[in-house]
Amino acid sequence: MKAFSAYVFDAYGTLFDVHSATARHRDEIGPMADHLSELWRTKQLEYTWTRTLMGAHRSFRDLTAEALDFAAARCGGITTEARTKLLAAYDTLDAYPDVKPTLTKLKAAGARVAILSNGTPGMLEQAIVSAGLEQTIDACFSVEEVGAFKTAPAVYNLVGRRWGFSPSEVSFQSSNRWDIAGAVKFGFRSVWINRTRQPDEYSDLAPELTLYGLAELVVGQS
Numbered sequence: 001m002k003a004f005s006a007y008v009f010d011a012y013g014t015l016f017d018v019h020s021a022t023a024r025h026r027d028e029i030g031p032m033a034d035h036l037s038e039l040w041r042t043k044q045l046e047y048t049w050t051r052t053l054m055g056a057h058r059s060f061r062d063l064t065a066e067a068l069d070f071a072a073a074r075c076g077g078i079t080t081e082a083r084t085k086l087l088a089a090y091d092t093l094d095a096y097p098d099v100k101p102t103l104t105k106l107k108a109a110g111a112r113v114a115i116l117s118n119g120t121p122g123m124l125e126q127a128i129v130s131a132g133l134e135q136t137i138d139a140c141f142s143v144e145e146v147g148a149f150k151t152a153p154a155v156y157n158l159v160g161r162r163w164g165f166s167p168s169e170v171s172f173q174s175s176n177r178w179d180i181a182g183a184v185k186f187g188f189r190s191v192w193i194n195r196t197r198q199p200d201e202y203s204d205l206a207p208e209l210t211l212y213g214l215a216e217l218v219v220g221q222s
Helices: 020-024 033-054 060-074 080-091 099-108 122-133 155-164 177-186
Strands: 008-009 110-117 139-142 170-174 191-195 209-211
Touching: 008 155, 020 033, 020 080, 020 170, 033 060, 060 080, 060 122, 080 177, 099 110, 110 122, 110 155, 122 139, 139 155, 155 177, 170 177
Parallel strands: 008 110, 008 170, 110 139, 170 191, 191 209
Antiparallel strands: none
């Protein structure tokens, strides 16, 4: 594979396991834990898209809390203590096992490595430190700089605005197929990290590569 100047990663679902927060507190949540976690993630993303379309931006931290409240209500409710624990856990999500070795390898090959995320700077900083990734990440690009969420083109443009790279010099990796579609439309070389082997969609905005984990993302020369 061709080596790129910059490797930019989505955070939630790509580097960090969004369901690890609920997994840590499964006993407190009860038998609806898995359903709550799925619904929490679904509503969180829905809120980012609707607010961007409305031009009514709120921070990802706020939307994450609102989405949890909706999911909890649909699942029969949770205690105030459990809510506090879940929101705190979202700031320190588990990184997937393949993350640190892959990012370390990319850095050793001389590439710049960054995160491009809906998360706030504070959320991303806590997640990076908690996962021990401080030495592998050169920069975090947060949507808070533009006041809109992915897939707004202004979000993907943050990389070029800060680092000066053209889109074709950037390899963008995400586990979210809708995010990949936005990145393809913007002009990034895009790699879908299809961790859960979902069916494809957005056929007119196809990724250059589909991989099933980050360990497959190797640096070489074409």
